[in-house]
Amino acid sequence: MNAGYALLPDAGRERINAFDWYAAFPEVFERGGFDCVIGNPPYVKLQNYKRVLPEVADYLRRATAPGLGQAGPRYRSAQTGNTDLFLPFIEKGIALLRPAGRLGYIAPSLWLLNEYGEGLRELVHRGQHLDRWMNFGSVQVFEEAITYTALQFFTAAPNAQVRFHDASSGSVVPEWTDPELAVPYADLPASEPWTLLPGAERDLMRALHARCDRLGSPQVTAGIFQGLITSADDVYHLRRLGAGHYITASGEEVALEDELMVPLVSGKDVSRWSTPNPAWHILFPYAPAAGGDMRLIAAPEMIASYPLAWAYLSRHETLLRARENGVFDDGEWHRFGRSQGLNKQKLPKLFVAQTVQQLEVAPDAEGAFAADNVRVNCILPAQPQDFWFLLAVLHGRVCDWIFRRIAKPKSGGYFEANKQFIAPLPIPRADPATKAALGKRALIARALHTRRDRAHDLLHRRLSTCTIRTEKEEWLLAGQVTPLADLKRAAPATLTGREKTAWAKARQADQAAQAMSRAAMLLGTDARLAVAFEQGELRITANGMPVFDRIFLSPEEGSFIALQWRLALRGAQFIGEAGAAALADGLRRVARTDNGELRRQAQSAGTRVLHYEQAIARNEAALEELLDTAYRLSPEEKRIITGARD
Numbered sequence: 001m002n003a004g005y006a007l008l009p010d011a012g013r014e015r016i017n018a019f020d021w022y023a024a025f026p027e028v029f030e031r032g033g034f035d036c037v038i039g040n041p042p043y044v045k046l047q048n049y050k051r052v053l054p055e056v057a058d059y060l061r062r063a064t065a066p067g068l069g070q071a072g073p074r075y076r077s078a079q080t081g082n083t084d085l086f087l088p089f090i091e092k093g094i095a096l097l098r099p100a101g102r103l104g105y106i107a108p109s110l111w112l113l114n115e116y117g118e119g120l121r122e123l124v125h126r127g128q129h130l131d132r133w134m135n136f137g138s139v140q141v142f143e144e145a146i147t148y149t150a151l152q153f154f155t156a157a158p159n160a161q162v163r164f165h166d167a168s169s170g171s172v173v174p175e176w177t178d179p180e181l182a183v184p185y186a187d188l189p190a191s192e193p194w195t196l197l198p199g200a201e202r203d204l205m206r207a208l209h210a211r212c213d214r215l216g217s218p219q220v221t222a223g224i225f226q227g228l229i230t231s232a233d234d235v236y237h238l239r240r241l242g243a244g245h246y247i248t249a250s251g252e253e254v255a256l257e258d259e260l261m262v263p264l265v266s267g268k269d270v271s272r273w274s275t276p277n278p279a280w281h282i283l284f285p286y287a288p289a290a291g292g293d294m295r296l297i298a299a300p301e302m303i304a305s306y307p308l309a310w311a312y313l314s315r316h317e318t319l320l321r322a323r324e325n326g327v328f329d330d331g332e333w334h335r336f337g338r339s340q341g342l343n344k345q346k347l348p349k350l351f352v353a354q355t356v357q358q359l360e361v362a363p364d365a366e367g368a369f370a371a372d373n374v375r376v377n378c379i380l381p382a383q384p385q386d387f388w389f390l391l392a393v394l395h396g397r398v399c400d401w402i403f404r405r406i407a408k409p410k411s412g413g414y415f416e417a418n419k420q421f422i423a424p425l426p427i428p429r430a431d432p433a434t435k436a437a438l439g440k441r442a443l444i445a446r447a448l449h450t451r452r453d454r455a456h457d458l459l460h461r462r463l464s465t466c467t468i469r470t471e472k473e474e475w476l477l478a479g480q481v482t483p484l485a486d487l488k489r490a491a492p493a494t495l496t497g498r499e500k501t502a503w504a505k506a507r508q509a510d511q512a513a514q515a516m517s518r519a520a521m522l523l524g525t526d527a528r529l530a531v532a533f534e535q536g537e538l539r540i541t542a543n544g545m546p547v548f549d550r551i552f553l554s555p556e557e558g559s560f561i562a563l564q565w566r567l568a569l570r571g572a573q574f575i576g577e578a579g580a581a582a583l584a585d586g587l588r589r590v591a592r593t594d595n596g597e598l599r600r601q602a603q604s605a606g607t608r609v610l611h612y613e614q615a616i617a618r619n620e621a622a623l624e625e626l627l628d629t630a631y632r633l634s635p636e637e638k639r640i641i642t643g644a645r646d
Helices: 010-016 026-030 046-052 054-062 086-095 115-127 199-211 299-305 307-315 317-321 384-394 397-406 432-463 484-490 497-522 555-569 576-588 596-631 635-642
Strands: 034-039 097-108 130-135 149-155 161-166 182-184 212-214 221-225 237-242 245-248 253-255 261-265 280-283 286-288 294-296 349-353 361-364 376-381 408-410 414-416 426-428 467-470 529-534 537-542 545-552 589-592
Touching: 034 086, 046 054, 086 097, 086 115, 086 149, 199 212, 199 397, 199 426, 199 635, 237 261, 253 307, 280 307, 299 307, 307 317, 349 384, 361 384, 376 384, 384 397, 384 426, 384 432, 384 596, 397 426, 397 596, 397 635, 426 596, 432 596, 484 497, 497 545, 497 576, 529 555, 537 555, 545 576, 555 576, 555 589, 555 596, 576 589
Parallel strands: 034 097, 130 161
Antiparallel strands: 097 149, 130 149, 161 182, 212 426, 221 376, 237 245, 237 280, 245 253, 261 280, 286 294, 349 361, 349 376, 408 414, 467 589, 529 537, 537 545
């Protein structure tokens, strides 16, 4: 019986039915182990596994290596973070190999990045076991579950490097001999997260980290922290209806003193550059104390100064005392569940949305907001004068480029922007003049985004009262598809009336298909789309070539739809056949109204939106030039970051 099996309680052995590899395959281990191990290990968080088989979960944590007594764990991979069951399966698979053996699994890829993978990274790095890695990124391989997987190939013998291939774009034909797609073990840290990148990108990351400070370093930030944990959000979180008037998530309307209510920012309230405008508030029963700390406002002071809030909390006293099995059943029962972050909430800080397609950072320059513990992190600058400088840097393309390569991928092109993935971001060691110039650009960006957002709100309110209609395909393709009546007249005379209609519709379908094929050819990666309404004709072009044209409308209707098209195109990219279909569907969906004043107001607001977005683009271009100088980027480094072609 192997040592691991013997460690299980007698009563649990039959129920657990542990497999003894050495007893089952003595002849295999007489010659050193298996030639090949292949499989798909289970993906189960260990805390979930504890509910089903707590003895096994406990064994994976506590078992010691054979012959080592208490000197080391049997499963190093199960010792770090919120571990997953697939990790010891990888470790066990490697241990079963003979010296020339190979292991191939499809398994979660995030152990290269996450805290729970630290133990396995140490073990694999020590033995240099990982040989090849085919990463699927956010592509979902299994239909029944959302997982982020990779094909992972290990060897018992050490490898000089890890060869890798990115299959997230659909290519599953690796170039294992390409030296750019191989990372020497000397370039991989022993336990820190691993980032498998081409050689030029690795060199650039090293250079940036050498000449920059990390966001998480004490000279840059005084903390990167999460929001408030109340352990009773249904009580403390309320939506503001008006002055002194709030409502809970369950629908209870409450009168409360506004002095205790702090706007509460969660991830959905954070957008680039803009000061948050959250609907939810948190009842914050704390006040400043000596030294800048926060103190819980005691019951007598609450009763005297905030009787409405105290009456409301008292109605929920039983629930608040019962939190966490009675931990709060004392004279301070109205305190939050955790004290972390309490002293930082009223300080100027930056909010970072946690699930994003690109970094989304919002300023709280006056310390007027509190952070929720939901999908948001906070950054506290080490030097108050660097507040706007940091906001500018975090919105630059260098930080975004790094972030996309080190962050945990999510489905739909999203990434996880928690502390682990934003703390390493490179912050340039800029001189005071450069910091001031970047800070000025950040202030301009905030003002422009605020004005743009206000204009967009005005536009949305007006468009929401219009009738949204999806026009027929013939409306969009009017200049490229012959009217049905004309085609029927051109049909062969030998056809009956019904046959002529069918013939004409078939011709129309052919013409529409040809028009969409032509549109797809025009929509390449470098296509610049433009909308025009001139002399009664509405059209859209790609690099000056007409994609959809000869749509003749009245001046009022044409200019109104042209504005809607311009708004729909901003920031969007349409490529190939799928892009042409998506573009056509979007253009056919238009707002209609007979109210001339409504059209005028909507056009005015929409024009302002476009004006501010052009100003935003100019400001960000100037900001990027300053950042390139601050980062001391060479022309080649700029090319890598922007993805420009040679």
